[in-house]
Amino acid sequence: MYSQGLMGVEETPGGEQDLLDRxxxxxxxxxxxxxxxxxxxxxRKTLIxxxxxxxHSEIVGVYPEAxxxxxxxxxxxxxxxxxxxxxxxxxxxxxxxxxxxxxxxxEEMVGQLLSGKAKYSSVFNYPTLNxxxxxxxxxxxDGAAIMNQIPLCRCSYGPYAxxxxxxxxxxxxxxxxxxxxxxxxxxxxxxQKAMGQDAVNRWWWPIMMMFGPxxxxxxxxxxxxxxxxxxxxxxxxRQKFIKATVxxxxxxxxxxxxxxxRFNEETGDWEHGEIDWDEFWSVVKGQGPCxxxxxxxRRKAHAxxxxxxxxxxxxxxxxxxxxxx
Numbered sequence: 001m002y003s004q005g006l007m008g009v010e011e012t013p014g015g016e017q018d019l020l021d022r023x024x025x026x027x028x029x030x031x032x033x034x035x036x037x038x039x040x041x042x043x044r045k046t047l048i049x050x051x052x053x054x055x056h057s058e059i060v061g062v063y064p065e066a067x068x069x070x071x072x073x074x075x076x077x078x079x080x081x082x083x084x085x086x087x088x089x090x091x092x093x094x095x096x097x098x099x100x101x102x103x104x105x106x107e108e109m110v111g112q113l114l115s116g117k118a119k120y121s122s123v124f125n126y127p128t129l130n131x132x133x134x135x136x137x138x139x140x141x142d143g144a145a146i147m148n149q150i151p152l153c154r155c156s157y158g159p160y161a162x163x164x165x166x167x168x169x170x171x172x173x174x175x176x177x178x179x180x181x182x183x184x185x186x187x188x189x190x191x192q193k194a195m196g197q198d199a200v201n202r203w204w205w206p207i208m209m210m211f212g213p214x215x216x217x218x219x220x221x222x223x224x225x226x227x228x229x230x231x232x233x234x235x236x237x238r239q240k241f242i243k244a245t246v247x248x249x250x251x252x253x254x255x256x257x258x259x260x261x262r263f264n265e266e267t268g269d270w271e272h273g274e275i276d277w278d279e280f281w282s283v284v285k286g287q288g289p290c291x292x293x294x295x296x297x298r299r300k301a302h303a304x305x306x307x308x309x310x311x312x313x314x315x316x317x318x319x320x321x322x323x324x325x
Contacts (some may be wrong), residue, residue, distance in 0.1 A: 019040075023040060042223070046227070048109075051095055051099040055096045056120035059092040063297055064128045064290075069082055072134075077131075084138070087170045091171075094166065095163055098157075098159040114302060122280060123141060124290075126202075130195060132198070135178050138175060138177050139248075140178070141178075145171055150164075150168050153165050155230070155231075156228035186253050193253070197254060200249075204256065208238065212234040213234060239269055242261075242272060258272055260272060
């Protein structure tokens with residue numbers, strides 16, 4: 001089945017395979033697919049699923065950090081935290097807007113999040129116990145996000161690719177900000193160094209899970225790569241993350257909490273310990289340490305902020321009436 005344009009009108013010509021081949025030829029040639037272009041319905045649905053989950057993650061991802069704005073150790077750190085939170089909300093806005101070009105409404109996407117039907121990144125369902133956790137989220141969490149998101153700047157869907165350009169610039173700043181905070185901790189007192197190492201110990205494996213299941217167990221990877229929605233597999237991205245992170249950790253005296261981590265001279269890759277996939281799927285299914293807290297907070301914010309949307313709509317209607325008069 002094919003979708004044509006924003007309204008998702010489906011066409012079923014006799015030569016459906018010819019249409020699939022023609023679409024794949026555009027992808028293989030490196031062409032960007034735009035909202036009004038003919039596209040497979042499966043391509044549209046895959047994009048909506050990925051983009052909505054991405055946008056949800058940007059929004060829900062502020063909760064672990066917002067908890068520490070008022071308790072940041074210095075005024076500078078408070079300002080950094082608030083600026084980052086503002087950026088993340090903006091990223092959600094960009095990606096929701098890009099997803100809307102596929103004919104899905106923002107209300108529908110948000111409704112799926114609030115109902116529990118739509119997912120967001122599992123890493124945001126872990127607690128932030130102290131200030132060092134925010135440094136690790138910036139350094140490692142945003143570092144992992146960058147590995148995922150930079151290839152999306154070359155995504156085959158034009159609106160998503162263009163939205164990601166600005167997002168990646170800001171995420172890169174967040175990663176550097178987090179690393180700078182970790183450097184400060186590791187150059188501090190013995191207590192501060194211990195706090196930094198403890199945060200890495202707790203966050204390393206949840207962040208390794210951010211890239212998703214191994215390629216052999218990922219039902220969406222093959223199609224995503226084929227249509228160039230993503231340009232690297234989950235395991236390739238995880239490997240890129242390890243290669244970038246290990247030298248940074250060694251430089252500041254952080255020990256990666258994986259006794260099986262070793263560099264393979266023959267392959268040029270890092271071999272790592274086994275990820276606890278039972279834990280990963282448990283968190284994905286809503287049984288993580290903070291799943292309930294995160295979605296409850298989001299529902300509360302949505303309900304309490306409803307008057308703002310109503311006021312904006314009333315103002316828009318008033319302005320439209322004045323213009324018509």
